[in-house]
Amino acid sequence: MFKKVLIANRGEIACRIAATLHEMGVRSVAVYSEADRGTLHTRVCDEAVLIGPAEARESYLKADAVVDAAKASGADAVHPGFGFLAENAAFAEAVEAAGLTFIGPTATQIRAMGDKREARRIADRAGVPIVPGAEGADARALVRAANAMGYPVILKAALGGGGKGMKKAANEQELAESIEGAQRVAASAFGDESVYVEKLIERPRHIEVQVLGDGQGRAVHLWERDCTLQRRHQKVVEEAPSPVLDTEQRAQITHAAVRLAEAVHYRGAGTIEFLLTRDGHFYFLEMNTRLQVEHPVTELLTGVDLVRAQVEIAATGRLPFEQHQLPRHGHAIEARLYAEDAARDFLPQVGTASRVRWPDGPFVRVDRGVESGDPVSVHYDPMLAKIIAHGPTRDAALQRLLGALDETRVHGVVTNLPFLRALLRAPETRNSSYDTEWIEREFLGEFAALMQAPAPELALAAAAIADALNGGSSRASAGSGTAPAAPPDPFAALGRWRHAGLDR
Amino acid sequence: MKTQWRDGERTREVELAPLGKGRWRVRVDDAEFEVSAEVMPDGKLRLVSDGRTTVAEVTPAGTRRFVRLGTLDFVLDREASGRSRAGGTQQAGSLEAPMPGVVTKVMVVVGDEVTKGQPLVAIEAMKMEHQIRAPRAGRVKRVAASPGLMVQSGAVLVELEADS
Numbered sequence: 001m002f003k004k005v006l007i008a009n010r011g012e013i014a015c016r017i018a019a020t021l022h023e024m025g026v027r028s029v030a031v032y033s034e035a036d037r038g039t040l041h042t043r044v045c046d047e048a049v050l051i052g053p054a055e056a057r058e059s060y061l062k063a064d065a066v067v068d069a070a071k072a073s074g075a076d077a078v079h080p081g082f083g084f085l086a087e088n089a090a091f092a093e094a095v096e097a098a099g100l101t102f103i104g105p106t107a108t109q110i111r112a113m114g115d116k117r118e119a120r121r122i123a124d125r126a127g128v129p130i131v132p133g134a135e136g137a138d139a140r141a142l143v144r145a146a147n148a149m150g151y152p153v154i155l156k157a158a159l160g161g162g163g164k165g166m167k168k169a170a171n172e173q174e175l176a177e178s179i180e181g182a183q184r185v186a187a188s189a190f191g192d193e194s195v196y197v198e199k200l201i202e203r204p205r206h207i208e209v210q211v212l213g214d215g216q217g218r219a220v221h222l223w224e225r226d227c228t229l230q231r232r233h234q235k236v237v238e239e240a241p242s243p244v245l246d247t248e249q250r251a252q253i254t255h256a257a258v259r260l261a262e263a264v265h266y267r268g269a270g271t272i273e274f275l276l277t278r279d280g281h282f283y284f285l286e287m288n289t290r291l292q293v294e295h296p297v298t299e300l301l302t303g304v305d306l307v308r309a310q311v312e313i314a315a316t317g318r319l320p321f322e323q324h325q326l327p328r329h330g331h332a333i334e335a336r337l338y339a340e341d342a343a344r345d346f347l348p349q350v351g352t353a354s355r356v357r358w359p360d361g362p363f364v365r366v367d368r369g370v371e372s373g374d375p376v377s378v379h380y381d382p383m384l385a386k387i388i389a390h391g392p393t394r395d396a397a398l399q400r401l402l403g404a405l406d407e408t409r410v411h412g413v414v415t416n417l418p419f420l421r422a423l424l425r426a427p428e429t430r431n432s433s434y435d436t437e438w439i440e441r442e443f444l445g446e447f448a449a450l451m452q453a454p455a456p457e458l459a460l461a462a463a464a465i466a467d468a469l470n471g472g473s474s475r476a477s478a479g480s481g482t483a484p485a486a487p488p489d490p491f492a493a494l495g496r497w498r499h500a501g502l503d504r
Numbered sequence: 505m506k507t508q509w510r511d512g513e514r515t516r517e518v519e520l521a522p523l524g525k526g527r528w529r530v531r532v533d534d535a536e537f538e539v540s541a542e543v544m545p546d547g548k549l550r551l552v553s554d555g556r557t558t559v560a561e562v563t564p565a566g567t568r569r570f571v572r573l574g575t576l577d578f579v580l581d582r583e584a585s586g587r588s589r590a591g592g593t594q595q596a597g598s599l600e601a602p603m604p605g606v607v608t609k610v611m612v613v614v615g616d617e618v619t620k621g622q623p624l625v626a627i628e629a630m631k632m633e634h635q636i637r638a639p640r641a642g643r644v645k646r647v648a649a650s651p652g653l654m655v656q657s658g659a660v661l662v663e664l665e666a667d668s
Contacts, residue, residue: 181626181633184608188628343512347603348629355563355570378604378629411563411570414579455511455571455578457532458539458558462549463569463580464507464518465528465541466562 001315002026002077002101006070007045008091009081010060012369012385013291014041017079020307029073031066033059035377040370049073054379057188060084063091067098077101077314079307083381086290087114087159088191103314105267105289106215112264113287114159116196123284126263128256131275131283133198139179142197146175149199154233155179157186158194166233168200203435204275206230207242207282209257210298212309212319215267220323221254222298222306225271229423231346231439237423238294239333240301243394243432244276253282260287269295269310278435293336293386296367300332300390331397332390335405335420339382342419343451348382351375354412359404363390363397366404376413384415394432398424422447509569510581597645597664599636601655605629610651612662616644625649625661636661 004027007014014030018041021028030045035054042048049069052059059065061084070078078095080086080103089107096102104110113119120130134145135158146153146169155178156166167182169175175197183193205228213219226242227235245253257272271292273285295306304326312320339349353374358366368385370376376384387404391397405421426443428434505520521529527540539553549560561572571578609626612618623635624644642664649661 177623181608185628185633344602347634348632350604351565354565355561406575409561409572409577411561411572412565418577451512454514454516455580456573457530457535457537458551458553458560459571459573459576459578460509460511460516460518460532460580461520461528461530461537461539461553462541462551462560462562462573463509463571463582464505464520464530465539465551466549466560466564466569467507467582468505468520468522468528469541469543470564 002075002311004029004073004075005077005079005103005311006031006049006066006073006075007041007079007081008060008066008070008085009079009083010036010039010041010369010380012041012367012383013081013083013293015044015369016296016367017081017307018044020305020311021079023305024308024311026311029070029075031060031069033379035375035379039374040368047073054377056084056379060380061191063088063094066091067094067100070095070100071098075100077103077311079103079310080290082288082290082293087288089114101314103268103310105213105270109264109266110289113270113289116158116286119287120284122264123260123287126256126260128260128272128284129282131198131201131285133196135194135196137183137194139176142179142195143172143175146197147172151175152200152202154198154200155182156196156198156233157182157190157192158196159186159190159192201275201277201283203437204228204277205242205244206235206273206285206436207245207253207276208271208273208292209254210292210295210306211257211261211266211270211272212306212313213261213266213268213270214313214319215265215317217262217265218319219258219261219266220319220321220326221258221261222302222304222326223328224250224253225292225294225297227294228434228436229429229439230436231444233436235294235336236420236439237333237335237429238297239331239394239397240297241328241331249276249280249282256282256284260284268313269306293383294334296365296386296388297332297334300363300365300388301328301330302326303329330390330392331394332388333394333397333401334386334388335401335424336383337385337387337408337410337420338416339376339384339413340416341414342416342447346416348378349376349414350378351413353384353410355409356411357407357409358385359387359407361400361404361407363400364388364404365390384410395430398430418451419447422450508583510583511578515583597642597666598660599624599639599662599664601627601657601659601661602634602636603627603629604654604656605634607649607651607653607655607661608633610647610649612644612647614644614647618642618644618664627655627661638664640664 006029007017018028028045030042030048031051032042051065085091089111092102092107117135132149152170167178182195187193209224210222225240227238229237271288274282276282340346353370356372365388389400509516519531542550551558563570567582569580605627608628618638622638625636645665646663
């Protein structure tokens with residue numbers, strides 16, 4: 001087993017990986033940028049190494065800086081988390097060239113699955129159904145291909161997964177307009193400007209299967225996750241099992257995933273994403289060669305620590321369990337808490353999460369990246385935490401998650417908490433009658449109407465009385481009514497509230 | 505003591521008069537009521553109004569106040585007294601950066617006639633590109649943004665000439 005593992009990431013996922021390493025008795029090394037000095041992930045790891053300035057390109061995306069930090073700290077393995085360098089084959093190679101173990105798939109597998117065309121070809125060969133699409137860096141060729149397959153189409157970075165930078169184009173003109181932006185986002189996020197255009201299957205559900213492979217042709221699945229609740233192709237709420245699959249569909253989709261993983265001799269944890277059409281067919285979408293953001297729902301469903309499984313597979317080359325040792329229990333649901341203003345077109349928010357309270361209680365888990373006083377920076381993804389609940393049934397899990405969100409309080413930076421709470425209370429969510437476009441097509445309108453309601457008089461009274469008690473009018477008038485530019489340090493304004501509110 | 509607050513799209517007015525012993529006479533817009541407020545050891549406010557008790561938690565951040573009332577959250581912005589930002593500068597024709605980020609693209613030059621909804625400037629923040637679109641038709645009077653420029657929230661990007 002490894003003695004020391006470097007975590008090439010930040011925020012909640014770095015904290016979550018550190019927790020498992022700690023439990024396994026493996027020392028953890030954090031890396032951080034100048035913007036993340038002293039943030040939570042550097043505090044929970046045994047050591048922390050500064051790797052560069054705030055810009056991700058100069059720090060968390062800089063492979064040689066991360067490898068140098070791993071070597072200097074004496075780590076024997078590197079866990080990439082997700083995002084940043086997790087699906088960068090050159091990084092995996094650089095780690096291994098330095099004589100360290102990359103906790104993840106082989107560089108060849110990352111490259112094959114990161115190349116959408118290649119991934120589709122592999123899926124096709126493994127007998128997994130695929131959607132029509134085209135990939136490249138030549139805008140005119142992409143437009144021609146899209147014209148041939150018919151609109152609407154979807155546009156995204158050819159490398160990397162997730163929904164960042166994904167755009168829908170309803171016609172040729174919209175596609176041409178979006179390609180340049182998508183290329184720039186792809187270049188800055190993944191260092192490659194190739195983009196991928198695919199025929200859009202309307203009103204699908206998003207189902208994905210978690211797999212683990214031993215790298216020698218054996219793989220197991222850990223059931224499916226349903227990540228249909230999305231906004232702009234960004235997952236918002238994920239759950240397991242899918243409330244819409246029947247036993248036969250579940251068997252088909254999980255077997256297809258295992259077939260694909262075994263065909264490539266997949267090593268470590270991966271996720272195979274599918275679109276489920278309204279008439280019950282499923283198509284291969286992509287394979288993510290890393291841990292997913294939403295992996296906790298699978299962990300609560302199966303009782304398996306996926307990070308531990310990753311580490312064990314990397315250390316031993318063997319699967320820690322057989323398929324028949326992977327039953328599932330009850331239902332798990334996760335909500336992603338983002339620093340974004342749902343009332344203002346979900347604009348990312350920055351500032352200081354000055355007062356934070358996370359929920360607890362039975363069967364509630366919070367994978368968090370901030371605690372009270374931590375900064376929320378403009379430089380990185382605005383996800384602050386994931387709140388996950390488990391219950392014997394879907395209704396029970398949903399009820400528990402709602403309770404947990406009621407308990408959650410993040411002050412100092414605007415979050416999407418009101419959006420999540422409204423979303424989870426919607427009748428469509430309760431009876432699972434949504435598709436991946438439902439939030440934008442229907443729910444956002446209802447939510448906007450909800451947000452139009454004035455705050456109750458008592459909320460305004462509370463704010464005014466708090467200011468009066470605090471003698472806190474000075475800062476407000478100093479603001480002179482202009483839009484807040486750089487958010488001022490909230491500690492400066494806390495006055496005598498500081499001790500009472502923060503030092504609990 | 506009168507204060508103005510931004511509540512979503514609205515500006516709301518609160519007038520407070522202390523009655524002693526933690527009691528306040530409050531007017532919020534047209535509604536008048538009495539509240540007794542007690543600061544609890546954990547810093548929360550225990551409010552009693554009309555015989556009903558509500559626990560409130562107020563966290564200031566600059567001009568912003570995060571207010572939790574029971575299990576509901578509100579974000580209010582305190583405005584400088586005697587000045588209302590209603591309508592803001594949008595009507596006057598300047599487009600501001602809605603969040604901090606990097607300008608990636610400027611799609612207009614001074615003198616351009618633009619139509620409502622036309623993308624003028626693209627900003628990238630947190631791995632996402634946002635297009636700033638014209639709120640109305642008009643002629644571009646000034647372009648303050650250039651590609652690569654880091655902007656703060658509220659920074660003026662483009663100005664349109666006043667409506668004719």
